[in-house]
Amino acid sequence: MSGNSKKKLLLMGRSGSGKSSMRSIIFSNYSAFDTRRLGATIDVEHSHLRFLGNMTLNLWDCGGQDVFMDNYFTNQKDHIFKMVEVLIHVFDVESKEVSKDIDVFVKSLKQLKQFSPNAKIFVLLHKMDLVQIDRREELFDIMMNKLKETSKVYGFDIVGFPTSIWDESLYKAWSSIVCSLIPNMNQYEENLTNLQKIIEAQEIILFEKTTFLVICSSNSGQLISSTNNNFEKLDPKRYEKISNIMKNFKQSSTKLKSQFHQLNLNNNLFIMELSSNLMIFVVLPFDANNNSGLIQENIKHAKKYFQ
């Protein structure tokens, strides 16, 4: 990978919407339960996260109390909204003052249009677990339509996700956000598809090592619509679920004062290190008689294409 890339991500939203909880779960190995002890964020909390080696995510977690908020839009506006790559705006679905929430969103869009018009906008409807299951989709659609309308005025195209810290939806959202920042995505995908052909795998997924966010998968592109109907039976949410499962396992392995290294399930499913910041997840067809040594050797040789 080349290029020194420092990406500025703004994490905004009104107070109590769960911004710091998200950050702690994805980047600091908190469990959903642990986030209860997080206090209010004062002003802006910066964190620098190294991601995939030479990409640095500069996450600005902006405290959401009105006092701070007003400050962002007046005194600090050029400081906050300059050179922004990504705005992640978090909405609390349980919020009583929806119009005020949207108002704040509009204000930040206004600033972005002025200071960084090329920013990508992501909207997370957070705390979805508090809504009844049958009403979630409807609520999400209503909210997204409204938000899309408002953001169109400022010339931004927005992408939205329903999220909750209690299930895997959080990983889906953050995977898409982070993936949108990776420059040489095509090369990763191409290499992965080649590797899949060589070892005749059912599926290969690439994960970032520390956060276990999905980088890409061998079936993400055109392959999924091809004749192989085997994939249609698979769980569409499997990537996020794997992230979730593996993140939990990573945490439990810290109890043995160690870190996860590799896993082999039934000689069909392998998870191992590919480089210092990538994990590879390989699933082989279940009817085949697989040799785990052979697979490991193949993956070892694949390593140089993913450095």
Next chain:
Amino acid sequence: MEQPQIIAEPSNDPERATILLMGLRRGGKSSICKVVFHNMQPLDTLYLESTSKPTTEHYSSLIDLAVMELPGQLNYFEPSYDSEKLFQSVGALVYVIDSQDEYLNALTNLAMIIEYAYKVNPEIHIEVLIHKVDGLSEDFRLDTQRDIMQRIGDELLDLGIEGVQVSFHLTSIFDHSIYEAFSRIVQKLIYELPSLENLLDNLVQHSKIEKSFLFDINSKIYVATDSSPVDLQTYEVCAEFIDVTVDLNDLYENKISNQPLKCSSVLQNGYILTFHTMIRGLALVALIKDSDVDTTMAVVDYNVEIFNKALKEIWKRSILS
């Protein structure tokens, strides 16, 4: 919401292993009941059909958890005739003390129950759950436990029954401690388990295994473990490893082949976690300390296969007899 289950009839079989869950109001009995009952189901069926070698174990369920509500205000409690019958039929009496509440009342109450139960049934296991410790700090937990143990000892001394064995467990339903406590309680009630433990000891000695658990997959209560001391951390990691294996397998499950699961994971400091499905919803989870993965796993796989055969043998004989 506490929903006391009323036992219509204590049971005709006096040897039936029953756990009686007692405690003051709002101690958390019903929650424990739900957690454990919910998880108990597969274990029940296991003992109904599989390794039921001892003939005395033909129950409709392994553990009957009857919740007996005790009024919190009354400091004088005298069980009626029915409860005498009840105490005779139970194998273990689990008394739940809310550690976040004022527990002096509960202790007096407990001493009285112990005195009575011991008179009726000297064989009874008395287990005290110092419950809801999730809200207490680490130091305070031990202080509380020491205080409670001391006070109970004094009370029993006053009543002149200092010979009773009382076990204490620090529990919370929000972590693995309640499973750990119940694992220990259940194990005490199945006298035939030493044969399983012996098998595990044999396995451990010959395969460089540091610790092994025979789990019920769905409940995560361990049915047996080898004789080395159980460390709660190890137990938690092993229990969570079951989730990892089962969940990952579910995602790519092939419905046709129903082959037994086998999973191994290597950690960076050379620990290996292994998972092998055994008969009837049981799984063997082991923690191995070795750096050479391939040769170790070959030996372990082979030995585990033998262990599994032994389990099958026990099960087959129990059907025949």
